[in-house]
Amino acid sequence: MRKYIxxxxxxxIVILFFVAFIIYALMRCLPTSYVEAMAxxxxxxxxxxxxxxxxxxxxxxxxxxxxxxxxxxxxLGSMFRGDFGDSWRWTVPVLQKFNDTVWLSFVMGFISFFFxxxxxxxxxxxxxxxxxxxxxxxxxxxxxxxxSLPTFFFASLLKLVFSVKxxxxxxxxxxxxxxxxxxxxxxxxxxxxxxxxxxxxxxVISMGGLMRYTRTNMLEVLNADYIRTAxxxxxxxxxxxxxHAFRNTLIPIVTIIGGTLPSLFxxxxxxxxxxxxxxxxxxxxxxxxxxxxxxxxxxMVFTAILTLLxxxxxxVLYAVVxxxxxxx
Amino acid sequence: MEDMxxxxxxxxxxxxxxxxxxxxxxxxxxxxxxxxxxxxxxxxRLAVTGMIILLAMFLFSFLGGLLSPxxxxxxxxxxxxxxxxxxxxxxxxxxxxxxxxNELFKSSVHAQALKAIIQGNDKFEYNDNAYELDKLSxxxxxxxxxxxxxxxxxxxxxxxxxxDEKISFDFALxxxxxxxxxxxxFKADGKDYNIDKEGIITDKSGTEVAYVSQYIVRAVMSDxxxxxxxxxxxxxxxxAGQESFEYTDEEGVTAEYIxxxxxxxxxxxxxxxxxTKVFDTxxxxxxxHWLGTDRNGMDMLTRLMYGGRISLIIGFIAxxxxxxxxxxxxxxxxxxxxxxxxxxxxxxxxFYCIPGxxxxxxxxxxxxxxxxxxxxxxxxxMLILGFLGWAGVARLVRGQILSLREQEFMTATEAxxxxxxxRIFRHLIPNVMPQLIVYMTMGLGSTIITEATLxxxxxxxxxxxxxxxxxxNDVNDTFVLTNYWFIWIPAGVLLLTTVLxxxxxxxxLRDAFDPKMKR
Numbered sequence: 001m002r003k004y005i006x007x008x009x010x011x012x013i014v015i016l017f018f019v020a021f022i023i024y025a026l027m028r029c030l031p032t033s034y035v036e037a038m039a040x041x042x043x044x045x046x047x048x049x050x051x052x053x054x055x056x057x058x059x060x061x062x063x064x065x066x067x068x069x070x071x072x073x074x075x076l077g078s079m080f081r082g083d084f085g086d087s088w089r090w091t092v093p094v095l096q097k098f099n100d101t102v103w104l105s106f107v108m109g110f111i112s113f114f115f116x117x118x119x120x121x122x123x124x125x126x127x128x129x130x131x132x133x134x135x136x137x138x139x140x141x142x143x144x145x146x147x148s149l150p151t152f153f154f155a156s157l158l159k160l161v162f163s164v165k166x167x168x169x170x171x172x173x174x175x176x177x178x179x180x181x182x183x184x185x186x187x188x189x190x191x192x193x194x195x196x197x198x199x200x201x202x203x204v205i206s207m208g209g210l211m212r213y214t215r216t217n218m219l220e221v222l223n224a225d226y227i228r229t230a231x232x233x234x235x236x237x238x239x240x241x242x243x244h245a246f247r248n249t250l251i252p253i254v255t256i257i258g259g260t261l262p263s264l265f266x267x268x269x270x271x272x273x274x275x276x277x278x279x280x281x282x283x284x285x286x287x288x289x290x291x292x293x294x295x296x297x298x299x300m301v302f303t304a305i306l307t308l309l310x311x312x313x314x315x316v317l318y319a320v321v322x323x324x325x326x327x328x
Numbered sequence: 329m330e331d332m333x334x335x336x337x338x339x340x341x342x343x344x345x346x347x348x349x350x351x352x353x354x355x356x357x358x359x360x361x362x363x364x365x366x367x368x369x370x371x372x373r374l375a376v377t378g379m380i381i382l383l384a385m386f387l388f389s390f391l392g393g394l395l396s397p398x399x400x401x402x403x404x405x406x407x408x409x410x411x412x413x414x415x416x417x418x419x420x421x422x423x424x425x426x427x428x429x430n431e432l433f434k435s436s437v438h439a440q441a442l443k444a445i446i447q448g449n450d451k452f453e454y455n456d457n458a459y460e461l462d463k464l465s466x467x468x469x470x471x472x473x474x475x476x477x478x479x480x481x482x483x484x485x486x487x488x489x490x491x492d493e494k495i496s497f498d499f500a501l502x503x504x505x506x507x508x509x510x511x512x513x514f515k516a517d518g519k520d521y522n523i524d525k526e527g528i529i530t531d532k533s534g535t536e537v538a539y540v541s542q543y544i545v546r547a548v549m550s551d552x553x554x555x556x557x558x559x560x561x562x563x564x565x566x567x568a569g570q571e572s573f574e575y576t577d578e579e580g581v582t583a584e585y586i587x588x589x590x591x592x593x594x595x596x597x598x599x600x601x602x603x604t605k606v607f608d609t610x611x612x613x614x615x616x617h618w619l620g621t622d623r624n625g626m627d628m629l630t631r632l633m634y635g636g637r638i639s640l641i642i643g644f645i646a647x648x649x650x651x652x653x654x655x656x657x658x659x660x661x662x663x664x665x666x667x668x669x670x671x672x673x674x675x676x677x678x679f680y681c682i683p684g685x686x687x688x689x690x691x692x693x694x695x696x697x698x699x700x701x702x703x704x705x706x707x708x709x710m711l712i713l714g715f716l717g718w719a720g721v722a723r724l725v726r727g728q729i730l731s732l733r734e735q736e737f738m739t740a741t742e743a744x745x746x747x748x749x750x751r752i753f754r755h756l757i758p759n760v761m762p763q764l765i766v767y768m769t770m771g772l773g774s775t776i777i778t779e780a781t782l783x784x785x786x787x788x789x790x791x792x793x794x795x796x797x798x799x800x801n802d803v804n805d806t807f808v809l810t811n812y813w814f815i816w817i818p819a820g821v822l823l824l825t826t827v828l829x830x831x832x833x834x835x836x837l838r839d840a841f842d843p844k845m846k847r
């Protein structure tokens with residue numbers, strides 16, 4: 001097992017090396033960059049150096065003067081020293097901005113993940129046990145609708161109904177207008193209030209996939225021989241489903257849930273941007289559209305690491321949860 | 329259950345053909361695997377509904393554009409009454425100066441003249457020059473210096489009646505003298521003129537050339553010259569205390585003029601209410617425009633049709649590209665195995681790891697910076713979406729081929745000496761088709777969502793092209809979100825139903841392809 005994990009980790013590092021290179025090359029190919037804008041701005045100041053001189057100095061500072069490959073290795077070098085540079089868009093160190101934003105995203109992601117699990121799994125199981133009934137059809141259509149809903153459209157609908165028509169929530173932002181006058185508890189409630197719509201959006205959009213996955217796996221288990229045996233023994237249907245079948249359905253579900261855990265840190269780019277929640281997704285979107293190379297680089301490599309980590313966790317969990325699976 | 333039903337069908341079919349012997353093939357209705365799949369598919373009511381929705385969407389998007397009387401980016405106008413700042417009228421209460429000699433009647437002299445008038449002196453000196461005031465009335469003085477008139481200080485002014493007319497100083501001087509002297513005629517610049525009590529000056533033939541008035545009418549736009557008639561109307565309205573009047577000018581344009589007295593500047597502001605042609609933006613649904621018009625005054629329904637066309641085309645081409653690359657790479661990896669497989673699968677891993685949405689957002693922002701034309705953007709978008717998506721297809725194809733190539737029919741192809749490329753693409757790939765079709769159908773839905781999301785963010789399909797995503801983009805304006813449901817809800821509903829239909833059909837196909845399915 002340990003050997004397998006080490007092998008996978010080494011493989012992941014190689015993959016990461018190439019992914020980071022592709023991302024770096026993409027960033028370097030951007031036609032106009034923030035550096036040029038900054039050089040132009042600095043050269044405008046009275047008594048300043050010329051634009052070309054500034055450009056040269058800034059390019060050297062950000063390792064933009066050499067070829068893409070040499071620049072990439074320089075970036076890798078400073079990354080290993082834990083130095084991700086300063087964000088151009090936010091004018092603070094990348095890690096500081098990351099630390100400022102990621103926890104909000106994580107809290108939001110975690111809450112919606114919790115609701116997703118407690119809604120999707122029971123519904124999926126109910127749908128499977130009543131296959132081809134009206135309930136099954138309804139749940140399947142809801143799940144498919146969740147998958148098919150474009151985030152931005154659903155978020156706009158929620159805004160129209162709950163913010164504009166009913167006036168329950170604010171349209172944008174994490175805190176209300178009178179946030180500073182509130183007590184500590186009031187501030188927490190205010191933030192919570194602003195997070196309701198984004199979390200609802202996330203839950204509805206993402207629960208469809210898990211619901212269908214649960215249903216498919218439950219169906220497979222229900223067709224297995226040991227369930228027939230359990231029924232033949234004369235066990236009650238309740239016991240068959242919730243004792244024998246459910247436990248076996250949990251194997252792939254736990255695996256998939258474990259695999260999604262790392263992605264809770266990657267934030268919800270679209271949802272955060274639409275609701276103006278200052279999490280990592282919103283910050284990275286702003287950085288990307290304004291050509292902030294250090295922060296975008298960091299965010300994309302971070303997301304890639306999370307993906308790799310998620311796959312690894314899923315595979316390892318599969319072996320841990322299901323003793324039948326042997327990993328060589 | 330399925331078999332039972334089929335047998336029942338067979339029995340029913342059999343009845344009229346009793347003359348056939350038991351072993352006769354004609355007794356049995358033979359269905360190919362494809363027909364069986366179709367049969368299973370059409371028995372799934374949900375999937376058929378999805379199929380019908382998809383057909384309707386295709387007709388709407390591809391035929392709709394032809395049937396619609398409007399073009400994709402045809403703009404509509406409406407006539408709107410707009411109040412424009414038009415003129416200002418001042419009833420002149422101060423002395424104003426008509427200059428006859430620039431040297432001797434400079435603006436510094438004006439102040440000296442005013443001082444002398446107020447103090448009641450008829451003489452003053454300035455810069456070693458002596459000036460005399462010649463009083464015509466309390467409101468009009470002629471300033472002389474060295475026996476020659478150099479300027480006029482008066483509350484009434486001589487104004488030209490037509491834009492071509494130039495008022496010379498001599499003319500103004502003579503006119504003023506005549507007006508206050510009570511003369512009916514005067515001579516200036518070698519011509520004879522008549523002047524009446526109202527101050528209207530006519531030449532010999534009786535045409536009006538100028539007038540003397542205490543009102544000053546100024547146009548807001550410098551290139552406009554008011555006709556005498558309009559000026560009279562304006563002044564009459566001011567004197568009568570009217571708030572508005574209508575006037576038709578020589579070109580036949582009727583407009584309403586609204587006067588408003590501003591106490592602070594002691595002037596009347598005149599606003600002209602004129603019918604202006606503007607873009608018919610955000611008009612509510614009507615008979616001409618069933619879903620209203622959008623921000624640019626274009627017909628919403630037509631935009632939706634063309635938008636659907638672009639969304640569907642982008643989806644299809646992107647999925648097509650990813651399938652082609654995926655099938656080739658997956659096929660090679662699965663068939664050859666070994667180091668080829670290892671290499672290709674590592675490449676697949678790399679592509680799997682690239683965060684897709686951030687990647688496309690950056691490319692979109694880059695295209696923004698480079699001012700890429702809208703059509704080129706669409707092509708790049710399809711290429712990138714396809715290129716980022718092939719890894720999934722490759723994994724699927726490879727997995728299937730790995731299990732298929734161990735089966736007997738593959739050994740048979742090998743024994744027959746069929747070339748590897750033929751073995752892969754003639755014998756292996758067709759067996760992967762069912763999974764591939766399901767994957768592609770579902771992939772179409774998600775690709776359309778991705779494209780719409782990008783267009784919504786303003787980084788995908790751009791004006792003048794419509795896409796369902798960039799139609800909904802208007803909702804970023806809170807005013808549109810709140811007031812104009814018809815701008816964004818129809819596009820969202822179309823998007824949702826299309827993607828949903830793709831997913832339902834994909835789901836139905838999966839069930840239909842699966843021979844183990846019990847239905």
